[in-house]
Amino acid sequence: MSGYLKQRHGMTLVGNTPPGTCEMCAVKHDPAQPHNCQSLTYQYKFYDQNGRFPTWKDAMEHCTQEVKDYWTAALAERGDRGMSIYRYGMRSRGFSPMCQPMDGFVKREDDPTGNYHDILSYSRKLTKTETDGYELDYLGESSGDWRTA
Numbered sequence: 001m002s003g004y005l006k007q008r009h010g011m012t013l014v015g016n017t018p019p020g021t022c023e024m025c026a027v028k029h030d031p032a033q034p035h036n037c038q039s040l041t042y043q044y045k046f047y048d049q050n051g052r053f054p055t056w057k058d059a060m061e062h063c064t065q066e067v068k069d070y071w072t073a074a075l076a077e078r079g080d081r082g083m084s085i086y087r088y089g090m091r092s093r094g095f096s097p098m099c100q101p102m103d104g105f106v107k108r109e110d111d112p113t114g115n116y117h118d119i120l121s122y123s124r125k126l127t128k129t130e131t132d133g134y135e136l137d138y139l140g141e142s143s144g145d146w147r148t149a
């Protein structure tokens, strides 16, 4: 099953990836290791095939149990459990290019209370340097699964 991107967004993917890189995620990695889940190529290829964005679990689907265990532990250590959403309020401006960290960014929402320009959701907890630098207020962790947010 594929072609979701074309059906829903009118986009067709270029099938070719740079020589020497993984044809799924366009990153050079050992085939026994997970795809790079943050790779846009991977995200769109996966979306095209499955109609949803990939999780780390999908990225390591082809790996041995040993490799899966290793990555599950490594990701848990990084705080990227895929089971929490960290929400931040934008104090001084709204969502725009270069105005917020993009690593782990999940979505932008309007603030129903009007206290913030925008509410941002992340799959990881931002560092203090990031929240200070971008003038973001930490609003708390929601138990939702960011993969389906």
Ligand SMILES: [Zn+2]
Residues within 6 Å of the ligand: 022, 023, 024, 025, 026, 027, 029, 034, 035, 036
């Ligand atoms: Zn890959």
